[in-house]
Amino acid sequence: MTTNAPVRADDLPRVQAQRRSLIVLVIAQVLSGVGLAAGVTVGALLAQDMLGSTGLAGLPSAVGTAGSAVAAVAVGRLSQARGRRPGLALGYLAGAAGSGGVIVAAVAGHPVLLFLSLFLYGAGTATNLQARYAGADLAAPARRAGAVSTVLVATTLGGVAGPNLAAPTGGLAAVLGIPYLAGPFLLAGVAYALAALVLAGWLRPDPLLLARALEADPAAAPDDAAGRPRPDAAGRRPGVPAGALVMVLTQVVMVAIMTMTPVHMHDSGSGAAASGLVIAIHIGAMYLPSPLTGRLVDRHGPLAVAAAAGLVLPAAGTLAAVAPDDSVAAYAVALALLGLGWNLGLVAGTAIITDAVPPATRARTQGWVDVSIAVAGAVGGMASGLVVEVAGYPLLAVGGGVLALAVVPVSIALARGSFRDVRRRRERPPTA
Template sequence: MKTRPWGVQMRIYTQTERRAIHKRTLAIVVIAQLFGGAGLASGITVGALLTQDMTGSDGLAGLSTTLFTLGSAISAFAVGRLTQRLGRRAGLTAGFLTGAAGALGVVAAAAWDNLPLLLLAMLVYGAGTSTNLQARYAGTDLAEPHQRARAVSIAMVTTTFGAVAGPNLVSPMGRLAADWGIPPLAGPFMLASAAFALAGLVFAILLRPDPFLVARASADDAPAASAVGGAGADTPERSGSRGIVVGASVMLITQIVMTAVMTMTPLHMKHHGHSLDMVGLTIGAHIAAMFLPSLVTGVLVDKVGRIAMSCVAAGTLLCAGLVTAFAPGDSSAWMIFGLVLLGLGWNFGLISGTAVIVDATNLRTRAKTQGSVDVLISLAGAAGGALSGAVVAFSSFGALSLAGGALALLLLPVMLWYRRGGSRPSTGSFEA
């Protein structure tokens, strides 16, 4: 039994035991993400509508998204620090329970018609969404280097099921809220509060032993080895600021491109006479493409390599930009195809970038770095959404799509710089 610098005791586990804990951790992440995804999607679906209803202003409706994104960024930073100090269990539990409290605050604000409380609650609600994203790291703590991308993909693909279920429960939850004398638009936040709370409780009760603490104890016991006992994960060739910069760049660029084009797609389709049902179908196909291919993507990132799949992400996002830019405005099929490519490119980029970040950090700083990178991802998404409106207002949706595709090509020189920086493959011939 060893005592960590912060007083956390953790015994050293054998490699066989660590593998068993890794498998158990993946199962726990799957269960928690089913709830977390529902909490994420159910609240986002009606957040702007609820704000619009309470303020009576279309212009102020975006306040909820702004505050929600800001809260997500702040909480990502805090959860990363807490995880580094006390482990995944403490960080993820605190983040999800904070998000649950925020969602409950939204319900209270709607019931009392209290706008300041609503805005504060939306800020706190953002903690649940950022924690839902950070949960993808839990499966990587004890994964072998050649399994890290697959571990990330398991968390992401599971989120899909909750994210699909959440919006489909908007109407039933609205009716339930109305029966209780609460505005119907607050109903989905009742579901979000319960879902986030359940996700937090799953981690609090089941995530024992803590995979991050187990990995860190093993690394402290054998500093020259990787967190899971294999060679090469944290060697100088695979660690350092270059990998962190590259991994963050991949995720930031793909996030900006995806958010910018996705944000303006409903408005573009509405201007061309598409029904709300068709808009919903298009966005639904886009979200499915963001998450459902994750298991295949994870295998490809581990087998083919981080660099190669980041380049594929750039090419896919470029194709998405070209399709959406030149698609006939009245063609729903072409818009769906373009948005599916957009989601797929984001999926390639997020999993590749996440794997690069894990490869490039050691366990003494990894959780803090992951939290800081997720802060930037949240802010990048907000920037992409805000700038997209300005671009369309001054030019057109087609120009926005082409600009997004061009921006994605920046990944190519980033990958070239990374490859020339001394990183050496450990599995695939193009692996970072």
């Protein structure tokens, strides 16, 4: 249960800086959402067109998420050393450069250059996710999930607009002599570059650096208003692997099904506009529920919300598996549920991680956690095309749902351990 205590005078710098940080992050996330959606919408189709193989259509997602893994470490390390502003800005600039490389590869018909560029393009995806941590740096402990959700929901505007611009940007690309499917990467490059400029110019004071200055001794603070224990002096708590595992499981399921749905729809006779609409709905569902998810996490705890993710994702996989090939509506509902399940898992896992580590080591730990998420996405993207080629799309969707069910027992087991940890801390006699 949270309280609405008045803001103390010494809390004003934190509150004012948090408000400014969220405004800047929201603007940047709207722009980066456009860039993020481009690769999701046409990346697999572009590779399928260049390589002539459905089995390799999941490779762009795998390469992009591998690049995201490397970028997560780089952004985390740079943020740890210099603050969120340079880390996030350079990550988006790398995404813009990767977008340009994809266009050059498509014009030249060079598959190797395409995959190298998609690897670099993955930096934009990693940075988009890392930005959610910046939203929580200055937030009060009982409101961190809400702050994370504010940053995430901002991605919705760009993420929904991006796929629906696939056809217009494809037409623009044709006019410029660029392959139709490379058109969305024109928009992605501009969007990522603008996001980098917004962060570099306006994210001041840096939220992570200010959080360190304001929280000189976080280990000495009592449990927060929601009853979540603080990390120990070394920043080590079981919350780190717990939060990482929840996000990894939801990520691999989401990426695998999402990557192959446009390909499956295309092979079933649906056009680019139909698959773009489905992906737009999916991305909207990934981010739009964030404010509600944040409130649920702040009120009921992240583990309960993580368990809910383990129930929603199997429902999405089952519906996608039984959907008629010509039913755009059925795929839209299935991928909306897929996005919602991912959102529940991501917000819950992020809250667990943020609660578990102090500002002194936060960015580095978060970077490594996002590496595991990106690797999971790479595995899901790579395996998805092979599974579809060998066994078909329905088996992929059902298999993803079965895997997602693991989130429920994992969350229950972690909840029990967390409750025992809280009781031990509260019953432990004070030390001198």
